Amino acid sequence: MSTTQEPSIPKITKNTTVAEKDIMHILGTKVALGESAQVSFNVAKLHTQNTIDVPVIIERSKKPGPTVLITAGIHGDEVNGVEIVRQIISKGINKPKKGTIICIPVINVFGFIHMDREFPDGRDLNRVFPGTRSGSLASRVAFKLVTEILPHADLVLDFHTGGADRFNAAQIRIVKGDPKLDVLANAFGAPFILYSKNLSKSFRKTCYKSGIPILLFEGGKSFHIDNNITNTAVNGTKRVLHHLGMLNRKFKVSEPKKPCIYLAGSKWIRAKYSGMFKATVTVNTEVKKGDDLGNITDPYGSFNHFVKAPNDGYIFNINESPITYQGDAIFHISTKVKS
Numbered sequence: 001m002s003t004t005q006e007p008s009i010p011k012i013t014k015n016t017t018v019a020e021k022d023i024m025h026i027l028g029t030k031v032a033l034g035e036s037a038q039v040s041f042n043v044a045k046l047h048t049q050n051t052i053d054v055p056v057i058i059e060r061s062k063k064p065g066p067t068v069l070i071t072a073g074i075h076g077d078e079v080n081g082v083e084i085v086r087q088i089i090s091k092g093i094n095k096p097k098k099g100t101i102i103c104i105p106v107i108n109v110f111g112f113i114h115m116d117r118e119f120p121d122g123r124d125l126n127r128v129f130p131g132t133r134s135g136s137l138a139s140r141v142a143f144k145l146v147t148e149i150l151p152h153a154d155l156v157l158d159f160h161t162g163g164a165d166r167f168n169a170a171q172i173r174i175v176k177g178d179p180k181l182d183v184l185a186n187a188f189g190a191p192f193i194l195y196s197k198n199l200s201k202s203f204r205k206t207c208y209k210s211g212i213p214i215l216l217f218e219g220g221k222s223f224h225i226d227n228n229i230t231n232t233a234v235n236g237t238k239r240v241l242h243h244l245g246m247l248n249r250k251f252k253v254s255e256p257k258k259p260c261i262y263l264a265g266s267k268w269i270r271a272k273y274s275g276m277f278k279a280t281v282t283v284n285t286e287v288k289k290g291d292d293l294g295n296i297t298d299p300y301g302s303f304n305h306f307v308k309a310p311n312d313g314y315i316f317n318i319n320e321s322p323i324t325y326q327g328d329a330i331f332h333i334s335t336k337v338k339s
Helices: 079-090 109-114 137-148 179-188 203-209 227-243
Strands: 023-026 029-032 036-045 051-060 067-072 100-104 155-162 166-174 192-195 214-221 261-270 275-279 285-287 292-297 304-308 313-319 329-337
Touching: 023 051, 029 036, 029 051, 036 109, 036 137, 051 109, 067 079, 067 227, 079 100, 079 155, 079 214, 079 227, 137 203, 155 166, 155 203, 155 227, 166 179, 166 227, 179 192, 179 214, 179 227, 192 313, 203 214, 214 227, 261 313, 275 313, 275 329, 292 329
Parallel strands: 067 100, 067 155, 155 214, 166 192, 192 261
Antiparallel strands: 023 029, 036 051, 051 100, 166 214, 166 313, 261 329, 275 292, 285 313, 292 304, 313 329
């Protein structure tokens, strides 16, 4: 988020033109203060010569202010993130009191259409940033996003879900040691704030290296829409916009039911055996060392292994697949909580 002083509101009459400094030039389109626009993020052509365009929804207040970029669908199977941004748009939360809000509900439109996590070239978009102009298809899309859209942002809110059948508790992921991110994450108000390193070639790391704060939200699982996760994320977005002075007055802001829990360390609990798996705890549960978390059985009733908590902590991810194999990650548990 930019720390420069915001310019005063320009006085525009019917006979004057909008100052050039107040016009956003994005994807070949000019968007002035007070204007709305839907522009096309052209990602590729199909083999049929049909173009694939990703809609980018832009809402600008008449009053200058920060620019917030809201994204989802970097992974095509993470539909809950897409639903979150859809609700932000449909409810008008993206129409700011000041500043600009840019929404991209589906970045990986290829994966979203085919219900696939990756791009058609088999690459994970979130492992090719910042991309290159002449690289793979995924790399080219990453490059265009980074060079033509990201520079406009003062803050990024990026929405994700757990992969495969792993259900994530609602959480914000940030790097440790950045007070600005701590303040923004706390303003969002998710149940958990997880300190985690920026993965190599991820969108989050590219934003961070560019000096643009990013809050990465994780919640739910792929191919699934969960109302509680969606509501938590939409309410968190409203709180952040309110914190920035951007939320329209017609929206009410509710305080989180509980203070955020900062997770400073975590580890995966992996299956010791293959079999049928059933968790007996839910996400957000605080457990003690030795507590039963679930059990692994065989289909014939001759084997039953109880999964125990290896330490005190919070369970913030559970594998909901009914079948597990030896070595599969089945629970994510905190190992250290920031006091």
